[in-house]
Amino acid sequence: xxxxxxxxxxxxxxxxxxxxxxxxxxxxxxxxxxxxxxxxxxxxxxxxxxxxxxxxxxxxxxxxxxxxxxxxxxxxxxxxxxxxxxxxxxxxxxxxxxxxxxxxxxxxxxxxxxxxxxxxxxxxxxxxxxxxxxxxxxxxxxxxxxxxxxxxxxxxxxxxxxxxxxxxxxxxxxxxxxxxxxxxxxxxxxxxxxxxxxxxxxxxxxxxxxxxxxxxxxxxxxxxxxxxxxxxxxxxxxxxxxxxxxxxxxxxxxxxxxxxxxxxxxxxxxxxxxxxxxxxxxxxxxxxxxxxxxxxxxxxxxxxxxxxxxxxxxxxxxxxxxxxxxxxxxxxxxxxxxxxxxxxxxxxxxxxxxxxxxxxxxxxxxxxxxxxxxxxxxxxxxxxxxxxxxxxxxxxxxxxxxxxxxxxxx
Amino acid sequence: xxxxxxxxxxxxxxxxxxxxxxxxxxxxxxxxxxxxxxxxxxxxxxxxxxxxxxxxxxxxxxxxxxxxxxxxxxxxxxxxxxxxxxxxxxxxxxxxxxxxxxxxxxxxxxxxxxxxxxxxxxxxxxxxxxxxxxxxxxxxxxxxxxxxxxxxxxxxxxxxxxxxxxxxxxxxxxxxxxxxxxxxxxxxxxxxxxxxxxxxxxxxxxxxxxxxxxxxxxxxxxxxxxxx
Numbered sequence: 001x002x003x004x005x006x007x008x009x010x011x012x013x014x015x016x017x018x019x020x021x022x023x024x025x026x027x028x029x030x031x032x033x034x035x036x037x038x039x040x041x042x043x044x045x046x047x048x049x050x051x052x053x054x055x056x057x058x059x060x061x062x063x064x065x066x067x068x069x070x071x072x073x074x075x076x077x078x079x080x081x082x083x084x085x086x087x088x089x090x091x092x093x094x095x096x097x098x099x100x101x102x103x104x105x106x107x108x109x110x111x112x113x114x115x116x117x118x119x120x121x122x123x124x125x126x127x128x129x130x131x132x133x134x135x136x137x138x139x140x141x142x143x144x145x146x147x148x149x150x151x152x153x154x155x156x157x158x159x160x161x162x163x164x165x166x167x168x169x170x171x172x173x174x175x176x177x178x179x180x181x182x183x184x185x186x187x188x189x190x191x192x193x194x195x196x197x198x199x200x201x202x203x204x205x206x207x208x209x210x211x212x213x214x215x216x217x218x219x220x221x222x223x224x225x226x227x228x229x230x231x232x233x234x235x236x237x238x239x240x241x242x243x244x245x246x247x248x249x250x251x252x253x254x255x256x257x258x259x260x261x262x263x264x265x266x267x268x269x270x271x272x273x274x275x276x277x278x279x280x281x282x283x284x285x286x287x288x289x290x291x292x293x294x295x296x297x298x299x300x301x302x303x304x305x306x307x308x309x310x311x312x313x314x315x316x317x318x319x320x321x322x323x324x325x326x327x328x329x330x331x332x333x334x335x336x337x338x339x340x341x342x343x344x345x346x347x348x349x350x351x352x353x354x355x356x357x358x359x360x361x362x363x364x365x366x367x368x369x370x371x372x373x374x375x376x377x378x379x380x381x382x383x384x385x386x387x388x389x390x391x392x393x394x395x396x397x398x399x400x401x402x403x404x405x406x407x408x409x410x
Numbered sequence: 411x412x413x414x415x416x417x418x419x420x421x422x423x424x425x426x427x428x429x430x431x432x433x434x435x436x437x438x439x440x441x442x443x444x445x446x447x448x449x450x451x452x453x454x455x456x457x458x459x460x461x462x463x464x465x466x467x468x469x470x471x472x473x474x475x476x477x478x479x480x481x482x483x484x485x486x487x488x489x490x491x492x493x494x495x496x497x498x499x500x501x502x503x504x505x506x507x508x509x510x511x512x513x514x515x516x517x518x519x520x521x522x523x524x525x526x527x528x529x530x531x532x533x534x535x536x537x538x539x540x541x542x543x544x545x546x547x548x549x550x551x552x553x554x555x556x557x558x559x560x561x562x563x564x565x566x567x568x569x570x571x572x573x574x575x576x577x578x579x580x581x582x583x584x585x586x587x588x589x590x591x592x593x594x595x596x597x598x599x600x601x602x603x604x605x606x607x608x609x610x611x612x613x614x615x616x617x618x619x620x621x622x623x624x625x626x627x628x629x630x631x632x633x634x635x636x637x638x
Contacts, residue, residue, distance in 0.1 A: 003522050010510035298505050305467050305502075306567075307495025307523050309488060403468035406502075 004312065008319035015292075019324065022288045026328025027335055029281040030382045033274050034336030037378065038343065038368030040270055044263050046366055051259050052252045054191050055128045057096075057222030059235050060255055061086065064248045072101040072212055072219050073173035076247055079218035083123075086221065089237050091229030094126030097218035099208030103170030105150070105201050107158035114154065114199040116168055118208015127224045130189065130202070137162045137187025144204040148183035152190045153198035160185050168201065172213045181211055274381065282389035289321065289393035300397055301405030310398040317394035318387055325386030329379040336374065343368035411442035414574060414607050415464055420473035421630075422459050433459040435630040436473065441609060441623075443574070446601045448621035449611040455627040457611035458579050464609065465498050465577045466490045478574060495523050499568025501578035501610075506564035507552040513539060513563045514548040520571040538566040542596060558589035565596060569606070578610035582617055594620045 063074035099118030140147040235251040253260035347365025420437040462468040517535040582590030626634035
């Protein structure tokens with residue numbers, strides 16, 4: 001161990017209580033950052049899951065012009081082949097084709113506009129949470145001709161029960177003719193998403209294609225990605241597979257840019273918070289270091305008198321700061337790790353069960369997550385910041401002259 | 411005899427105008443190599459200031475200090491630090507030692523600054539501690555030693571760097587008279603054995619008797635210079 005390191009180590013343990021409290025200050029800052037990072041990751045995970053697994057999927061394929069006006073005329077032709085090819089891409093877990101048209105949904109009591117999806121229930125259950133969303137009745141089957149599922153809020157609006165009649169009215173995209181079909185309510189859905197629960201209806205894929213008079217076509221092909229796969233990589237591979245073809249493939253972050261923006265802002269906000277927090281910690285540390293230096297003025301005077309260079313005194317103080325930073329970081333890793341472990345196990349429930357954030361309903365607890373950053377970048381940031389906080393006190397010590405140091409101490 | 415310490419119209423003032431204090435006022439002094447000199451005088455006479463200026467611990471307001479023919483009063487801080495390290499040993503009145511280092515480590519400290527190899531530092535430190543009668547205290551920290559023992563370790567440290575000059579500022583001030591006398595006798599012994607020049611300040615008359623030369627300061631000026 002170098003002489004300066006040994007001297008620094010012994011110096012910081014001269015006043016064990018003060019050193020412990022200072023390390024606790026540094027460690028608490030790190031622990032808070034670790035917890036907040038873990039919470040942000042958990043919230044991000046939950047929000048992405050909410051966005052993608054509720055209905056959107058991690059990626060979708062459309063005809064290039066479809067998303068501009070949601071015009072059903074722009075459809076993916078030969079949807080079955082596209083589905084088959086998408087399934088071949090490594091990392092893709094499931095693919096589900098959907099018809100989609102905006103139309104009128106009417107009951108004997110009321111009428112409302114909404115999105116009418118034609119789904120393949122077998123495939124759909126692997127891409128979205130439609131099965132879990134079923135609160136009453138039964139799921140439609142693949143070839144069901146007249147079964148319809150609607151959101152529970154729409155059911156309230158239309159004043160219908162299971163088995164009641166619903167008429168769907170839509171415009172056939174290619175001919176422009178009005179198409180109407182009669183269905184019977186087979187079940188209600190609750191996605192805990194305002195738009196989905198009040199403005200969507202689901203019929204079978206075959207019924208949807210018949211309603212639109214577009215056999216073999218789909219307006220939307222939803223894709224779920226295997227949890228262990230890298231979403232960015234899989235989406236990039238999907239785009240490459242369909243490059244140059246008349247389809248548009250988008251990742252969830254492109255389909256829901258507002259949510260993606262909020263998540264990006266969260267990460268940025270975390271670093272802003274880290275800087276503010278550590279400025280406050282640094283101020284406490286600077287005060288402690290100055291106290292420690294003022295107590296040792298005479299000693300520094302003796303050391304300088306013996307022939308110790310100012311630069312050596314400067315590095316001694318910085319070493320003391322670095323060691324406090326290291327011990328504080330170790331303490332913080334322990335506290336932060338425990339806090340994250342607790343929250344990862346039990347979760348934190350916001351807003352007594354249901355709260356809304358960025359248009360998403362958060363009805364489940366948020367479970368903290370661990371990350372490499374918490375055990376590498378954040379502790380390193382703490383140690384570096386601790387050393388930086390010691391620079392001003394170190395400069396003060398280095399500027400002492402032997403006689404003035406001994407005089408100030410008397 | 412060669413002159414090893416020379417001051418030329420050395421002055422040190424503190425403050426300005428009506429509140430200016432002349433701690434030293436135009437002191438001319440020459441000390442030969444190997445001398446055992448006591449700077450005496452009442453409190454505030456400038457003893458500590460003179461020693462600090464000779465040792466390069468402070469800058470004079472005017473005048474110069476020459477050590478071994480080198481004008482130390484004009485040296486840059488880094489070069490002055492190195493000069494002190496290699497040529498001057500210091501014994502201060504109190505709190506001489508680095509509290510977190512053992513007696514041996516305190517003695518080795520000066521040799522560490524001189525970049526001497528570890529084995530050499532260790533051997534020399536133990537040898538010097540033995541010569542001051544403290545070999546058994548080598549692993550003790552200052553808080554575990556008496557005042558007299560701490561000052562002996564300070565003497566050992568001052569000698570470890572093999573200096574040409576040792577400056578001791580009231581080294582016996584915090585010691586009882588017997589311990590103080592023993593310390594001065596130790597310093598005198600080393601002065602006679604190794605020829606190191608000793609300059610120390612004191613206002614203890616019993617200690618003065620042991621010095622070969624007395625330089626009396628009053629109000630920052632030399633009033634008497636007696637060779638005993």
